[in-house]
Amino acid sequence: MKVRIKTPDNEPLFYETPWACWFDFKCVWEHIFEPGEFKLVETWTVVEVPVWHVLQIVPRSSTYKKHWLIQVNSVWIIDRDYAWDNDTIKFPYMNMSWQRQIIEDGTRIWQGLLVKIEKADFEVVESMWNKDRGGFWTTWTKENLTTKQEIKTKKITIKDSSWVFLKEIDVRVWENLLRQIQDAWIDIPYACSNGICWACMCTIETGGEALKKDLLMEPGLPLAEEEILTCVWWLNKEVLEHDPNREIILQTFY
Numbered sequence: 001m002k003v004r005i006k007t008p009d010n011e012p013l014f015y016e017t018p019w020a021c022w023f024d025f026k027c028v029w030e031h032i033f034e035p036g037e038f039k040l041v042e043t044w045t046v047v048e049v050p051v052w053h054v055l056q057i058v059p060r061s062s063t064y065k066k067h068w069l070i071q072v073n074s075v076w077i078i079d080r081d082y083a084w085d086n087d088t089i090k091f092p093y094m095n096m097s098w099q100r101q102i103i104e105d106g107t108r109i110w111q112g113l114l115v116k117i118e119k120a121d122f123e124v125v126e127s128m129w130n131k132d133r134g135g136f137w138t139t140w141t142k143e144n145l146t147t148k149q150e151i152k153t154k155k156i157t158i159k160d161s162s163w164v165f166l167k168e169i170d171v172r173v174w175e176n177l178l179r180q181i182q183d184a185w186i187d188i189p190y191a192c193s194n195g196i197c198w199a200c201m202c203t204i205e206t207g208g209e210a211l212k213k214d215l216l217m218e219p220g221l222p223l224a225e226e227e228i229l230t231c232v233w234w235l236n237k238e239v240l241e242h243d244p245n246r247e248i249i250l251q252t253f254y
């Protein structure tokens with residue numbers, strides 16, 4: 001791959017060994033860093049980065065050990081646009097020692113790497129729908145290698161008192177079931193809206209684990225395991241995030 005460069009001594013940049021992937025930059029003149037001093041070290045070198053490549057520049061591994069210099073922007077990225085005659089490569093270095101550091105002319109203290117890149121065609125989505133690894137400061141553990149996906153709505157099936165299919169409706173996770181069943185024009189009675197009167201009761205045919213009771217509400221009368229009071233029952237977001245395909249079927253009493 002041909003790469004056009006412009007150097008102050010008209011010498012090419014070079015790879016130290018046949019298998020080296022980083023090529024070195026030489027210091028052109030002597031540079032003196034006082035203790036704690038920050039300086040942009042000019043190389044007077046321009047590199048025309050090839051199409052679909054990027055040039056990364058970092059200190060050589062021995063730079064800190066020998067000269068106590070750190071590159072203050074960590075990794076310098078140079079793209080193809082930076083290739084006019086005055087787009088010379090400069091190294092922002094800082095002397096971390098209490099002594100003066102003298103970098104002699106010809107010292108190799110930087111290295112560059114040409115990396116192939118892909119250009120992204122960004123697509124904005126509402127949710128990534130990927131596996132949850134637990135967020136920042138976490139690692140891939142068996143526990144967080146789950147199929148967790150953020151759930152906002154879930155389709156549930158409503159049947160009548162004879163177990164005849166009435167409707168499939170979209171239910172939001174942040175709202176109780178009763179209001180949403182009524183919004184879908186399914187005739188379901190209610191009275192107290194507080195989990196006391198039993199008027200809004202439904203029976204679970206399947207998917208009960210994906211439903212949960214409002215923790216603040218205690219039913220006025222005891223319920224069977226498969227019975228819920230829709231005014232104080234919600235979708236269980238946590239369960240559905242791990243198993244979004246879980247089927248939920250409810251039977252109304254009317």
Ligand code: FES
Nearest residue numbers: 191193195198231
């Ligand atoms: S409306 Fe009374 S228990 Fe739900």
